[in-house]
Amino acid sequence: MRPFIIRHPSVGVFLALLALFTIFVTVMSEAYGLGFVSTSFVKTLGKTLCLGLVAISMDLVWGYCGILSLGHFAFFGLGGYMIGMWLMYARTKLIVVASLANAELPATEQEVVDAIGNQIFGVVGSSDFPLIWIFADSFVLQMALVVLVPGLLALIFGWLAFRSRVTGVYLSILTQAMTLALSVYLFQNDSGLRGNNGLSGLQNLPGADAIAQSHISIWFFWASAAMLGLCYMAAAWIVSGKFGSVIRAIRDDETRVRFLGYSVEGYKLFIFVVTAIIAGIAGALYYPQAGIINPAEIAPIASIYLAVWVAIGGRGRLYGAVIGAAFVSIVSTYFTGGQAPDINLGFYTIQWVDWWLVALGLAFVLVTLFAPKGIGGLIDLFEGRRSPDRHGADLGPDAGSLREAEAEK
């Protein structure tokens, strides 16, 4: 059989563009090139790639499998918290050990741990390590949690929800409730994750104080690009075969799929867990570039934005999701960052900081109504590959495959 990339040219095109983009940014960067792109902008671009990655997971679960999850940003945030715990612990440990080295008596193990606890939890008036930090000292175990924590939460939540056949709007509401519960919990000071302070200083890699941020930012940019490419290929492989056929069938008519003998719940659970894991990995790459994570990141609205990105980019096609996430998040940053010039209407001045959300909401409604294929649909126009434009009801057997609206012409 012909190789995968040849059968699915869009994957090859996507990977090639991603590679070109990565090389271009590297060449323009301060660390390895001409210095036209600032370090903070490299971080913005790296974060955007991570948002593209979480958008792929949203597209898999919603665009392909029809589960409108409004909770995938919670998995994203959990991934960020898991890597943040290690980053904070390891770096604080280095600082503590260095400062205790000057003491007359060598510090005991317990003294070191206590001192780290004091440093990390001082802001919430505590110094003891909660149980959830038990693996924070081990890079390998904590990295495993990046995958395991979102995966397990998705497994338990999905098992309960899908087993009771909760679908549609009700499922969306449930996922929002899960997200809300998680963020409310994390806002508490005794949640063990520093309440609304969140985890900070994540841009500093432990033991890499001598390395400039300009370099670290590029490394994370590369890692984000590599992970995006890898997951894009994996996702394209998943949806291209018979598995993809089954999940799209579940999206379109899950009852019918059951009567074909497929356990719909099992498939939904599988896709829900896999996409939660992808979201967790994306978060784990995002937050070291952002430098800080706090419970506000997990707020329910973030997951709704995610759905908006995918809808605007064009759901049901992977590159659409990436385009949507990149486009909308960058444009959002522009308009909400105060850079966009105000529009003076004479009687009223439109300030984008206030009006951007309204504009985004409007764009979402317009896209949903008039361009359900989103930005990705433009590529179809370009390719001239349009699905037949069929309107009206079936005319019945005798008029062949014509439909009302076609026959009238």
Add this chain to the structure above:
Amino acid sequence: MSMLLEVSGVSVTFDGFRAINNLSFQIGDAEMRAIIGPNGAGKTTFMDIVTGKTQPDEGHVLWGPKSVSLLKMSESQIAREGVGRKFQRPTVFEDQSVFDNLLMALKNPRGAFGVLFYRLGDKDRERVRLLAEEIGLQDELSRKSGELSHGQKQWLEIGMLLAQDPKLLLIDEPAAGMSPAEREHTTEILRRAAKTRAVVVVEHDMEFVRRLDCRVTVLHEGAVLAEGSLDHVTSNQDVIDVYLGR
């Protein structure tokens, strides 16, 4: 003769309305059976019960030589046991090609991991091609099934049913929306299928039922009114009163 499916004493109530009333029904291994009856007689509901879509309030549904109960199984388990179903309104996956529709239905492992690592080989390609030939869609394999005519969709669904290779086929109004020639072809497919498996056909069209040339069960108000050859039931006074005489 050993029974493949035995439904006994089944009743279903929807909001106080008894759609199925103490219904009993049996069918053997390689048998064709037609079910007729007025609108609302409970024909579709009967299929819903056998396929696990509706849980009856009372009664038994026993399956196969070991007489296992189907009532405790989910829809997908029942389908894997070998009960295939065609719906009254053709429901094919319109966004996918005829080939993909048939491939999805083709009898193969149904688990998520098995399907994820499934590779399409020449053998399955050939199986799909033969099925498509049988239902007259061999030239439409790469078309999206949403583009097919109503009759072609009916056939595609019958093809998907055959692809599942079930022991029992439950077919709800297969001839609706078909031209006379298409009906004839459908009769042929069904009769061929009934040589190796049990087939239950619900149909209003008497001409179609006559051509199936099989035992007929008449349902009325959720219970069996009469059973026997077509000539036998059509001469039954009760049947004439509630169904034919209208």
